[in-house]
Amino acid sequence: MEKETEMVSKVLGPDEETKTEKPKSRKFMVVMIIILLAAAGAGVYWWYLLQTTISTENAKVVTDISDISFRVGGRMEQISVADGDKVAKGQELAALDREQYRIAMEQAQAALDLAKANYARLPYDLQSKNMAVAKARDQVAIAGTAVSTAQIAVNDTQRVLSKNEELFKSGAISEESLNTSRSSYEKAVAALESARFSLQSAQISLRDNQQQEVAADKTSEPALLAGVKQAQAVYDAAAYNYNNSILKSPLEGTVVRTAVQVGETVTAGQTVLSLACPDNTWIIANIEEKKINRVHAGQGVEIRIDSYPGKVFKGSVASVGDVSQSTFALFSSESTSGSFTKVSQRVPVKISFDNQGLALKVGTSAQVKIYTGK
Structure with missing residues (x-):
């Protein structure tokens, strides 16, 4: 191989060899410049997204869930619905022993x-x-x-x-x-x-x-x-x-939980059934406190729900919470020793959107991108 190279060099001479290497270097430089420009463009775009959008996967589908109870107490005689049943307003749900x-x-x-x-x-x-x-x-x-x-x-x-x-x-x-x-x-x-x-x-x-x-x-x-x-x-x-010994549905919805069984004795106000209203759903997204000042009502939101992969929903910010998510948590994140350890807090943001007539499962995970514009 070395002999062949020497022979080429002898045939072409020093000037001819230099002329052959210059086009290769020029192409390499062009490629490198293109790569650098693409990287710079991607960086600028990424920086722009960071400045104009806020994204989080700490979000879920939420709806109104009403706990339904009797106004009087007694022995449960009949339950007329089961979990997952859709009920109409005024429909009989359960009955006590009425004698x-x-x-x-x-x-x-x-x-x-x-x-x-x-x-x-x-x-x-x-x-x-x-x-x-x-x-x-x-x-x-x-x-x-x-x-x-x-x-x-x-x-x-x-x-x-x-x-x-x-x-x-x-x-x-x-x-x-x-x-x-x-x-x-x-x-x-x-x-x-x-x-x-x-x-x-x-x-x-x-x-x-x-x-x-x-x-x-x-x-x-x-x-x-x-x-x-x-x-x-x-x-x-x-x-x-x-x-009132007969329990009727106060709203149209879906039974999501049955809390008692036939034969049990229930008291007035004790939860018997829980009803969800799937047609009135929204998203709760928990946004980091250092970003929350960029979020305002009316901003556009892009939503993806895990149970509907590939489908994009459009929505808008309905309201921004006044307290952090942990304020009303059952177990406080603060230390019980008396010393304070800073923990990054998240503030809930309510997002309204068009569910496109789909029966979304309450509590399922979602990813949101809020377009803050700044």
């Missing part, structure tokens, strides 16, 4: 009917008391007349007795006639006393009936009306408990 609530409602209904009947009878009761007063007044009048009549009889028999006593002294009448007139007088006095007693009794009866009439006018209606209202309140509470 105790049915009995309580029927008892309350009976008490309410009785209270209403007593209130409805009030005018007749008042009329009856008015009639009793009128009758008592008549008795007083009759007794008064009887007293007057008895008093006249006493006066007459007393006058006859006085006259007969004078006649007896003069011997004009017998002792038997005198005794007869005396007996008549005593009977008249006894009749007067009896009439006076009857009058007094009639007056007492009238006073009592008048007092009852006044009391009925003042207290019966308010008391009976209060009884109706109380019975109505008891019935309303019983009906409320009975009606």
Whole structure:
């Protein structure tokens, strides 16, 4: 090989060899310049992206999840849906044992009917008391007349007795006639006393009936009306408990969790089912605190979701959180020794987007690129 090179050199000579090497060096330089320019361009582009976008894989699909519970407690008798079922607003989800609530409602209904009947009878009761007063007044009048009549009889028999006593002294009448007139007088006095007693009794009866009439006018209606209202309140509470022993969906969504089983005893407010609303989904992206001041509502966002590889969703920043992600964490990232160790915090950013009608799984991972423009 060396011999061949020497032979070429001898044939071409020194000048010819130099001319052959120059084009090769020039091509190499051109290639190197192109590579350097491409690298510089890529670097500039990468720098530009870093300045105008913020990217993170710390993001996930989120939706409203509502915990559904009974407003009353009892034994779970039926669960009508299962995890993954789609439910409509107002659809029956579960039911408690309703027997105790049915009995309580029927008892309350009976008490309410009785209270209403007593209130409805009030005018007749008042009329009856008015009639009793009128009758008592008549008795007083009759007794008064009887007293007057008895008093006249006493006066007459007393006058006859006085006259007969004078006649007896003069011997004009017998002792038997005198005794007869005396007996008549005593009977008249006894009749007067009896009439006076009857009058007094009639007056007492009238006073009592008048007092009852006044009391009925003042207290019966308010008391009976209060009884109706109380019975109505008891019935309303019983009906409320009975009606709420069936659990109905307050919204349209998908069952994502069943927390209890048939036969269990649940309390009011205890979670029975959890419903998600897949049509109302958004992205929560946790952005580093040193970058968060570049993020503002309305900025465009490019979203990729792991469960739909290759598909790109368009969205925008809806809001930026006011506190870091760890503020309400169950376990604090701060040291319990009293010393502070700086830990890079992340702030949640809510991103709204068009899910293109896809049934996105809540909690699945996503990658986002926020176009900050600066």
